Amino acid sequence: MVHVVNHPLVQAELTGLRCRNCPGPEFRQRLRRIASLMVPAVTADLPTRVVSCETPLELTSGVELARRIVLTPVLRAGLGFLDGFFDLLPEAAVAHIGLARNEETLLPEPYYIKTPPILAESEVIVLDPMLATGGSAVEAVRRLVELGAIHLRVACLVAAPEGIATFEAAWPEIPIFTAAIDRALNDRGYILPGLGDAGDRLFGTA
Ligand code: URA
Secondary structure, three states: OEEEOOOHHHHHHHHHHHOOOOOHHHHHHHHHHHHHHHHHHHHOOOOEEEEEEEOOOOEEEEEEEOOEEEEEEEEOOOHHHHHHHHHHOOOOEEOEEEEEEOOOOOOEEEEEEEOOOOHHHEEEEEEOOEEOOOHHHHHHHHHHHHOOOOEEEEEOOEEOHHHHHHHHHHOOOOOEEEOEEOOEEOOOOOEEOOOOOHHHHHHOOO
16 A cells, blocks of 8 residues: 655655755755654554553553554665654664665665564564665565564655555555655666655765
């Protein structure tokens, strides 16, 4: 299931960030703000449990999140979403996943994985801003599931129809949240209209 976060603030930030002349510092700030603005939609159905709470006047009850949150940026571009999610989920733990394409098989393979130990009881939010072919998100989820993750969701900035189809074929029960579904992929795997290489624009490596 794909949820498009259509909030006007998200859409206006995304438009500014897509522009080729949006400089690096502005790109990073816009990406961070979009990430924060997406958190309410991405977390809207998180389970809670009832807890008691003593106000200065009397005992009452409220809720806390039932599961620990594990933010999982897929390197590199996923790092651009991390601080914006942290702003609203400061207690979250972080799992890092680095994937690189094996030039023989053309499949994404991990070069770095570091996760907190209690994945099974956690709500794992995979941060993969550009869902292009979908290969990285599919592989990241596969590795996380191998490591015990059960409750997962994916947060993207821009998704291509091809990436959504690939991801949904592999993981039909895992929801995707995205700010936009773009038109298509080009023959080099870039999303159209897209925004170019998110990692390069974030880290000034173009
Ligand atoms: N990764 C990016 O950063 N941009 C694309 O368009 C596709 C994949």
